[in-house]
Structures are given as C-alpha cells and as structure tokens.
Amino acid sequence: MKLSWSDVTPEAIWLNRRSFMAGAAAGAAALSAGPALALSGAPSRFSTDAEPNSFEEITNYNNFYEFGFGKEDPARYADAMTTDPWSVEIGGLVERPGSYGVEDLAPENALEERIYRLRCVEAWSMVIPWLGVPLAGVLDKAGVQPGAKFVRFETLYRPEEMRAQRGGGIDWPYHEGLRLDEAMHPLTILATGLYDKPMPNQNGAPIRLVVPWKYGFKSIKSIVKITLTDTQPATSWQTLQPREYGFYANVNPEVDHPRWSQATERVIGAGLLGGRQETLMFNGYGEHVADLYAGMDLAQNY
Amino acid sequence: MQQLNSLLRRVPEWAVWIAGSIPLALLVFDVFVGNLGVDPVRDIEHRLGRTALYFLIGTLAITPIRRAFRINAVHLRRALGLTCFSYAVLHLAAWAVFDMGLLWSQMLQDVVKRPYLLFGMMAILILFALAVTSNRASIRRMGKNWQKLHKFIYAAAILASLHWLWALKLLEGWPLFCTGAILVLLALRLPPMVRFLGNIREKTIG
Numbered sequence: 001m002k003l004s005w006s007d008v009t010p011e012a013i014w015l016n017r018r019s020f021m022a023g024a025a026a027g028a029a030a031l032s033a034g035p036a037l038a039l040s041g042a043p044s045r046f047s048t049d050a051e052p053n054s055f056e057e058i059t060n061y062n063n064f065y066e067f068g069f070g071k072e073d074p075a076r077y078a079d080a081m082t083t084d085p086w087s088v089e090i091g092g093l094v095e096r097p098g099s100y101g102v103e104d105l106a107p108e109n110a111l112e113e114r115i116y117r118l119r120c121v122e123a124w125s126m127v128i129p130w131l132g133v134p135l136a137g138v139l140d141k142a143g144v145q146p147g148a149k150f151v152r153f154e155t156l157y158r159p160e161e162m163r164a165q166r167g168g169g170i171d172w173p174y175h176e177g178l179r180l181d182e183a184m185h186p187l188t189i190l191a192t193g194l195y196d197k198p199m200p201n202q203n204g205a206p207i208r209l210v211v212p213w214k215y216g217f218k219s220i221k222s223i224v225k226i227t228l229t230d231t232q233p234a235t236s237w238q239t240l241q242p243r244e245y246g247f248y249a250n251v252n253p254e255v256d257h258p259r260w261s262q263a264t265e266r267v268i269g270a271g272l273l274g275g276r277q278e279t280l281m282f283n284g285y286g287e288h289v290a291d292l293y294a295g296m297d298l299a300q301n302y
Numbered sequence: 303m304q305q306l307n308s309l310l311r312r313v314p315e316w317a318v319w320i321a322g323s324i325p326l327a328l329l330v331f332d333v334f335v336g337n338l339g340v341d342p343v344r345d346i347e348h349r350l351g352r353t354a355l356y357f358l359i360g361t362l363a364i365t366p367i368r369r370a371f372r373i374n375a376v377h378l379r380r381a382l383g384l385t386c387f388s389y390a391v392l393h394l395a396a397w398a399v400f401d402m403g404l405l406w407s408q409m410l411q412d413v414v415k416r417p418y419l420l421f422g423m424m425a426i427l428i429l430f431a432l433a434v435t436s437n438r439a440s441i442r443r444m445g446k447n448w449q450k451l452h453k454f455i456y457a458a459a460i461l462a463s464l465h466w467l468w469a470l471k472l473l474e475g476w477p478l479f480c481t482g483a484i485l486v487l488l489a490l491r492l493p494p495m496v497r498f499l500g501n502i503r504e505k506t507i508g
Binding site for chain 1: 333339340341342343344346399400401402403404405408411412415416417418468469471472474
C-alpha cells in the first residue's frame with residue numbers, strides 16, 4: 001500500500017474542510033436552511049482571505065487551562081461548564097454599570113464574521129472564522145467615563161465545573177487586560193460563535209475576547225467581568241512569569257520568548273512536512289494597529 | 303530469586319530490541335491511521351522524547367534493583383541504553399524535520415539561546431558517545447576509562463529531565479514524577495544508599 005503524507009490527515013477532517021468551502025460558496029441559502037442553533041454574521045472588510053482551519057481543528061486544539069494543560073483537555077472536559085444562564089458584569093469607570101446578558105452585548109442580528117489569523121505564543125497559528133461584535137460598541141453601551149484608561153477582563157471561576165481550577169498553577173480566576181485604545185480598536189471583538197455555530201465551550205463560550213494582533217492568551221475566554229480602570233491591570237500570565245509574558249503580548253517576530261524564537265510559526269493543519277512560515281509583525285495587522293504603539297520600545301513593552 | 307534470575311538470564315538482548323520497537327510501531331500506526339489528532343507533529347516529537355526517557359529510566363534501574371533484590375539484568379542494559387539513544391535520535395530528527403522544517407539557522411540560534419534545547423543537545427551528545435563505545439571492543443580497549451565515560455549517563459539523565467521540565471509553561475505532574483524517579487535512581491548510587499540497598503537484600507533474601 002502506498003501512503004503519502006497527505007494521507008495523514010484523517011479523511012473526516014479533510015472532507016469537512018471541503019464541505020465547509022462548498023458551504024461557504026453556497027452562502028446565505030445554506031445558512032438559512034441550517035439548524036435552529038445556526039448563527040450568521042455579515043462579512044467584514046477586516047477578514048483575511050486565508051483559508052480557515054477546519055471546525056474540528058479549531059475545537060480540538062485549545063489552550064484553556066481551566067480544563068487542563070493538554071491541548072485536547074478543553075475539548076474533553078469543557079462540556080461540564082454551564083453557559084446558560086450567563087451574565088457579564090460591566091463595572092468600574094463606566095456610566096451604566098450592571099449585569100448584561102450575552103444577547104444584550106452581542107445581539108444575533110449585529111454579528112459580523114471576522115476571519116482572523118490567530119498566533120499563539122507557543123509559535124503555532126490557525127485561521128478562525130469568528131462571529132462577534134466590536135468591543136468598542138459594547139463599551140460605548142456601558143458608557144466609558146473620561147478617566148478610564150484600561151480594561152480588565154475576568155473569566156469564570158467555578159472549580160466544580162472547571163476541573164483544573166481545583167489545582168494550582170494559575171491565580172484563578174484567569175484575568176487579562178487591554179489599554180483602552182486597544183480595546184476600542186475596530187479589530188477587537190467579543191465573539192459568540194465560530195463558523196456558523198454558537199461558541200463551543202472549549203473555545204470560550206458563551207462570549208470571549210478576540211484581539212488578532214496579540215498572542216492568543218490575551219484573548220480571554222468565557223468572560224464574566226469587564227472592569228474599566230485608570231491603572232494598568234495585572235494579567236494572569238504576567239503575574240506568573242513576568243519575564244516570559246508581558247502586558248502587551250503583541251505578536252512580534254523580532255522579540256523572542258525567553259525560551260523560543262518567535263520569528264516563525266507552525267501552521268496547524270499543514271501536515272507533517274508543512275514546515276514553518278514567517279511570523280508577521282502584529283500578526284499581519286500592522287497597517288491597522290502599528291499606530292497604537294508609535295514611539296514605544298516593543299522589546300521593553302513586550 | 304534464583305529462579306527469576308535464571309529466567310532473566312535466558313532473555314536474549316534482541317528481546318529488548320523487539321520490545322523497544324513496540325512504542326515506535328504504535329506511533330507509526332497512529333500516524334497512518336490518523337489517531338494523533340490536530341497536531342501530529344507535536345505528538346510525534348513528544349512521544350519519541352518521552353519514550354527515550356522511559357528507556358533511560360529503565361537503564362538506570364538495573365543496578366539498584368540488582369543491589370536490592372539480587373535480580374540481575376545487567377546483560378540487558380546495553381540494549382536498553384541503545385534503545386534510549388535510538389528514540390532520542392528520532393526525537394531530535396522529528397524536531398528538526400517536522401517541527402523546525404529544517405530551518406538550520408533558526409535551529410542553531412535556538413539551541414544556543416534556549417537552555418532547554420542546549421540541555422537536550424548535551425544529553426544526546428553524551429548518549430551518542432556512550433552508544434558508539436557500547437561494543438565489546440571499546441570496553442576492552444578503553445579499560446578503566448570506559449567505566450568513567452559511561453558514568454556520564456547520570457549527567458545525561460539530569461540534562462534530559464531538565465530539558466523536559468524547562469520546555470513546559472507550567473510544572474506538570476508526569477514530567478515531575480519522571481524527574482523524581484531519575485533523582486531517586488541516582489541517589490541510590492550514593493555510598494550510604496548502596497549500603498541501605500545491601501541491607502534490604504540481607505533482609506529479603508537472608
């Protein structure tokens with residue numbers, strides 16, 4: 001029997017990618033005929049034309065340390081997380097603090113499809129078709145007070161449903177932060193789905209952040225709290241390993257992680273002999289976001 | 303004990319080689335069946351590395367077991383060590399070809415800059431030196447120096463565990479356990495521990 005390396009991709013995954021492309025070609029007709037749980041989003045000019053990874057790849061290769069350190073752990077254990085009911089508490093320096101439902105923050109008819117590159121700090125990458133809304137609109141809804149300079153995000157803390165929270169490792173609940181101008185940038189979204197489906201638990205259901213020019217760990221999952229502050233919030237990874245994970249975490253091929261180079265990345269799904277591709281400054285979103293960091297030394301503010 | 307030993311004596315070296323190739327066969331099978339999931343590159347690389355370390359642990363266990371229980375499997379030690387070296391070479395090759403895509407300059411820079419890669423390289427260089435001198439002719443030719451050289455397996459074991467632990471974002475249970483096993487096996491070679499093992503032997507065998 002002659003096998004080539006392309007045979008290594010399981011046929012089901014391979015076929016699924018084909019059928020996705022066929023489905024995308026069929027367009028809205030296919031979506032409206034879909035199951036009741038289907039979502040759809042208006043196409044966005046910010047979407048990349050790179051081919052997205054398959055749904056199977058995106059939902060079976062995750063870092064969500066609340067469910068374990070292995071990439072397969074979230075897919076295996078995230079079902080235990082209850083995502084309905086869910087509310088996001090928006091507070092701090094906002095005009096209208098309070099508890100918001102997912103549907104309030106990201107109404108289905110407002111969803112956009114954002115096909116974004118995702119670059120993990122571990123030097124692998126994927127392309128993911130998110131469905132979401134710009135974070136700026138959400139923050140405007142809550143009314144940002146003039147003194148606010150940063151946004152702090154917090155993930156669910158529920159050890160009975162999130163098995164790894166019962167152990168140590170990270171100062172749970174996981175928390176992250178952005179500067180206000182980063183949070184208000186049109187590329188920054190809150191996502192509630194991917195492909196034409198509601199967000200799978202392992203990918204951060206029901207609502208998560210996506211900041212495509214930063215390493216993946218900045219894009220916090222399963223958000224329960226958004227707080228506007230006037231001081232730079234601490235972040236989970238920075239607290240744990242300040243030398244390795246900075247507050248900004250912008251994708252930058254010139255600034256290495258202390259334990260590995262960031263110059264190149266491995267594309268998930270490229271196969272055994274897929275090799276590496278060069279990492280782009282700001283993950284290729286430089287034309288949109290480079291201005292945010294004008295005058296900053298990105299080797300210092302990594 | 304006597305029976306066990308006479309049984310062990312009859313286990314030929316090639317049996318270790320056959321047993322040692324099982325993890326590789328399983329890995330190749332998983333690759334072709336598509337059992338490795340979304341990122342086969344990482345799985346191949348990590349499984350080869352872990353298997354190398356398991357055989358290293360096996361190699362280190364031979365002497366303490368003999369001292370404590372008089373179970374003698376010394377004649378299988380070379381095959382265990384060579385199996386360990388083979389997996390280490392495959393692990394290195396998987397890193398260079400599948401993971402790094404043969405980007406030689408980046409690989410070289412990474413090895414120089416990253417302690418865990420440097421530890422891994424040092425470990426494999428030691429294993430290489432031990433592997434090429436593992437034949438009878440070398441043992442005869444090198445005399446006492448052969449013993450000294452092959453004590454470097456202790457350094458390789460420590461370097462290999464550091465290589466694994468240092469590559470992780472957080473300390474994880476299994477790698478820590480394996481490192482612990484290696485430290486225990488090394489500690490059992492300290493003179494007071496050798497006496498202790500001798501006592502166990504006296505008590506169990508009388």
